[in-house]
């Protein structure tokens with residue numbers, strides 16, 4: 001029996017609900033696949049603040065570091081919104097990313113035609129998944145691992161759920177590669193103070209060094225190479241020095257990837273083009289803050305942020321897997337959350353974090369099957385299917401497994 | 402006869418084409434309304450670089466400062482993309498904004514039902530415009546001026562041109578109030594250098610002082626008060642100190658506006674919500690860089706960035722009026738540009754920059770009439786109307802005048 005230690009970080013809001021469902025899914029899958037999971041559930045975010053006074057207790061970080069992979073629910077909520085910086089749930093998440101050194105955040109967004117529920121599409125998905133699986137071996141380097149991402153998962157979002165016109169949304173299949181441990185999120189100096197005129201100020205530093213850009217650029221080029229060979233680097237190089245430097249390094253790394261078509265786009269234009277014609281994008285690489293904004297915008301284009309998983313990876317050590325959505329305090333505790341993004345994050349954890357492809361495929365197939373059987377949570381419900389809550393959706397996925 | 406000096410800055414790409422059309426429109430309108438315009442056409446952007454070696458010649462800035470209003474086409478192009486920072490066309494634009502001290506950039510985005518072309522809608526528009534005009538007196542303070550913006554113009558964008566579903570796009574009527582002379586665009590220190598490890602770096606500073614936030618917040622509250630009374634302040638206060646300070650000051654200024662409903666939203670969520678449900682927004686206020694991104698995204702929701710004007714205003718001195726769109730080098734010189742955004746910017750210049758309401762209304766009405774008569778440039782053409790180029794569109798507007 002294979003044994004893995006998984007750190008579970010339920011966090012806040014709907015986090016505990018979706019993590020509890022994903023844990024059941026992992027357990028059942030494990031028992032059928034001969035895998036034993038040792039779960040360590042640790043507090044973080046607002047929950048940790050309430051319990052221990054800090055958003056990322058040392059023990060949580062060290063447990064995470066020592067485990068084989070980390071699955072996070074969501075963090076944050078109104079309750080802690082006015083906390084000082086170091087006592088914000090979000091600060092705990094930033095410390096976790098920094099602590100695990102997961103500099104590459106991969107956020108896919110795809111839209112599948114509504115007929116996903118037809119067997120055809122499913123088998124198409126699964127076949128593609130299998131083809132891909134054959135070439136993904138356990139413990140292959142990071143880049144290998146990333147490359148096959150979007151081919152398999154995330155194709156199950158339903159075109160009708162998008163607010164974009166069908167012909168605009170259908171067939172969108174893009175991947176945002178976001179730099180996650182640098183830029184204005186971590187740059188110093190930062191803080192509050194006074195200017196020459198004695199006026200109060202607040203300030204942050206957007207800053208990138210060569211190695212930070214180079215490594216994320218390589219991840220992005222590798223990703224693009226295994227996808228459709230197109231990489232769009234997004235910056236604001238017409239105004240910001242940090243962006244000019246970003247562009248310079250990306251162009252330098254491009255020399256290693258002559259087979260990948262590199263373009264550059266200003267961030268304001270990218271925000272526009274994502275709405276105008278998202279199909280033009282294959283892989284997007286960008287800094288931490290632009291990636292935050294654009295990946296959220298892109299995920300909304302698919303119409304269901306409730307179904308999109310993400311992975312954050314470093315050069316070594318456990319990866320961090322989490323749904324793209326937030327803690328949704330407005331529906332927390334109401335059994336309304338869509339657990340599929342977290343279940344799919346768990347599948348990604350299996351496949352990419354542990355190399356357990358068969359187990360991952362089992363979950364993936366079960367999610368597709370559950371959707372095929374017509375079950376929908378509120379966020380993707382369109383009036384014709386079976387409306388279920390978070391727990392029931394989880395139970396249906398268990399049945400499909 | 403009233404006489405005004407207008408500085409025209411054609412700039413680059415399609416800039417000269419749209420400015421030339423707008424100039425004709427201003428001239429004809431003036432001759433019918435008893436206004437005489439003294440135009441001073443000055444180089445800026447890439448055109449100025451080629452001519453004088455700098456993107457904003459001193460003479461251009463001083464001419465602009467001494468005039469009654471400034472009308473800008475567009476700047477930038479591939480040719481100068483790799484120029485050093487101080488030799489970029491964009492740097493000229495930033496210097497112009499700084500030089501004119503126009504700290505408040507107002508970018509409306511509205512979508513009108515397709516039946517705009519019905520007389521009903523037009524008269525509705527015009528009536529609303531008139532009602533508003535009565536309360537806008539010449540030389541009233543800035544805030545008065547801003548308040549009536551979106552009521553009158555910008556309602557003519559056609560819902561079919563949007564990539565969003567009709568029920569999502571229809572009825573969108575929002576205004577982005579963007580801080581324009583501060584933040585990461587101007588913050589120091591900035592530049593290139595080396596870190597402790599001898600690695601190259603590029604960096605910028607996001608920074609706001611009390612007075613900068615207070616004055617843009619007041620403009621935004623005044624705008625919201627005269628609109629639907631809702632203001633959404635967008636920041637990233639869960640991560641950035643500059644945003645925490647922004648939020649603190651906006652909340653302080655809110656005490657002066659108990660009648661305006663203030664909410665706060667994180668920028669990633671705002672980028673998402675603009676796609677998910679743009680109708681939830683009335684007035685948005687945000688910093689320079691987030692405003693750059695979100696206003697472009699919002700304008701694309703209307704489906705026609707080619708029709709949206711904008712105004713940049715300070716506490717005194719001439720305002721800067723320009724279309725929201727860029728220089729579109731790909732269609733430059735091909736007589737394909739949509740001149741309506743610039744024509745409407747000229748109308749805004751008349752109304753808000755010079756207090757010439759009647760003349761402004763004449764232009765506004767002419768644009769509506771031209772659309773009603775079925776003329777469309779490529780960007781808003783949907784197959785059923787009369788496809789025209791930039792010049793012909795301008796001629797049709799002249800006929801309508």
Ligand SMILES: CC(C)[C@H](C(=O)O)[C@@H](O)C(=O)O
Pocket residue numbers: 076090091093094292639640669
């Ligand atoms: C919660 C917040 C700190 C975080 C971020 O800005 O990175 C979130 O928005 C995300 O995208 O994961």
Ligand SMILES: CC(C)[C@H](C(=O)O)[C@@H](O)C(=O)O
Pocket residue numbers: 238239268477491492494495693
């Ligand atoms: C051209 C560029 C400097 C400018 C900006 O970023 O402000 C433009 O994108 C705009 O929004 O007016």
